[in-house]
Amino acid sequence: MVEFLEEKRVFSGRQIRYQHDSKVLNCQMVYSLFMPNIGEDETVPLIWWLSGLTCNDQNFATKGQFQKYAQAHKVAIVIPDTSPRGDAIADDEAFDLGQGASFYLNATQAPWKDHFQMYDYITEELSELVKSQLPQFNGKEAIMGHSMGGYGALMIGLRQPNRFQAISAFAPITDLTNVPWGKKILSAYLGTDQKVWETVDPVKLVQQDSVPPILITQGTADEFYPEQLQETAFLDAAEKSHATVEYHKVEGYDHSYYTIATFIEEHIDFLSQHLS
Numbered sequence: 001m002v003e004f005l006e007e008k009r010v011f012s013g014r015q016i017r018y019q020h021d022s023k024v025l026n027c028q029m030v031y032s033l034f035m036p037n038i039g040e041d042e043t044v045p046l047i048w049w050l051s052g053l054t055c056n057d058q059n060f061a062t063k064g065q066f067q068k069y070a071q072a073h074k075v076a077i078v079i080p081d082t083s084p085r086g087d088a089i090a091d092d093e094a095f096d097l098g099q100g101a102s103f104y105l106n107a108t109q110a111p112w113k114d115h116f117q118m119y120d121y122i123t124e125e126l127s128e129l130v131k132s133q134l135p136q137f138n139g140k141e142a143i144m145g146h147s148m149g150g151y152g153a154l155m156i157g158l159r160q161p162n163r164f165q166a167i168s169a170f171a172p173i174t175d176l177t178n179v180p181w182g183k184k185i186l187s188a189y190l191g192t193d194q195k196v197w198e199t200v201d202p203v204k205l206v207q208q209d210s211v212p213p214i215l216i217t218q219g220t221a222d223e224f225y226p227e228q229l230q231e232t233a234f235l236d237a238a239e240k241s242h243a244t245v246e247y248h249k250v251e252g253y254d255h256s257y258y259t260i261a262t263f264i265e266e267h268i269d270f271l272s273q274h275l276s
C-alpha cells in the first residue's frame with residue numbers, strides 16, 4: 001500500500017512525497033518523486049538520486065535545486081531514504097553506521113542483515129513501485145548521488161551497466177575498501193572477506209567491459225576529501241579499462257548542498273543527454 005503524504009508545485013512540475021510498507025526492508029519507508037509537467041503523448045526517463053550520510057529523502061528535494069532542470073529536460077527523479085528506519089531496527093550511535101548510513105548494500109552480518117537490504121530495495125522493490133506510478137516511463141534510467149550516495153550510484157550503476165544509461169556523483173566515496181568509512185562499514189555489513197568487498201568496490205567494478213559514462217564533481221574545500229574521497233585509485237582503474245569518466249575538481253567548494261546546487265544543472269544535462 002502506498003500512502004500519499006504531500007505534493008508541492010515547483011517549476012510547473014510536482015514534488016511529491018509517499019510512504020509505503022517495504023517487504024524487503026520489513027519497515028515503513030518514505031520516498032520523494034519529482035514528476036515534470038509533460039504532455040499526454042510525451043514520455044519520461046527516470047533518474048535515481050541517492051543521498052549521503054545522515055540524510056533522508058528531503059535533503060535533496062529541498063536543497064538540491066534540481067527541479068528547474070528536471071522540468072526543462074522532462075525527467076522524473078526519485079529520491080529514496082538512505083536506510084531502513086524505526087525503533088525496532090538496528091542502529092549505532094555513530095553517524096556513519098546504521099540508520100541513515102546503509103551504503104545501499106545488502107548486509108549479511110548481524111545485527112544488520114534483518115533489515116539492511118537496501119540494494120534489493122532500490123533495484124527491485126522501489127523500482128517496481130515507482131515505475132508503476134509513471135505510466136509515461138520511457139524505459140530509460142540513470143543514477144546519481146552524493147558522498148555515500150555517490151558511492152551508491154557508482155556501485156549500483158556499475159553492477160547494472162545495461163540498465164543505467166549514465167552515472168553521476170558529487171564527492172563520491174570511490175576507493176571504499178581503502179578509506180576509513182569503507183573499512184568500517186564493509187566489516188560491519190559484509191564481514192571481513194575481501195573477496196566479498198570486491199563485489200561492491202567501484203575500483204574493481206569500473207574495470208569490467210561495460211561501463212556507463214560517468215561524471216564526478218569534487219570540491220577542493222570538501223572537509224572529507226583528503227581522508228575519505230580520494231579519487232586516484234578509481235581514476236587509474238577507469239583509465240586502464242578505457243571507461244569514460246569526466247572528473248571535475250572545483251576550487252573552493254565544500255561537501256555541502258551549496259556545491260550540489262551550484263553544479264546540479266551540469267549533472268542533469270549530462271544524464272539527460274544519455275537518456276534521450
Ligand SMILES: N[C@@H](CCC(=O)N[C@@H](CS)C(=O)NCC(=O)O)C(=O)O
Pocket residue numbers: 051052053054055059095146147148255256257
Ligand atoms: N557533520 C555531519 C556529517 C554528515 C554529512 O556531512 N552528511 C552529508 C552527506 S555525507 C549531508 O548531506 N548532510 C546533510 C545535509 O547537508 O543536508 C553530521 O554529523 O551530520
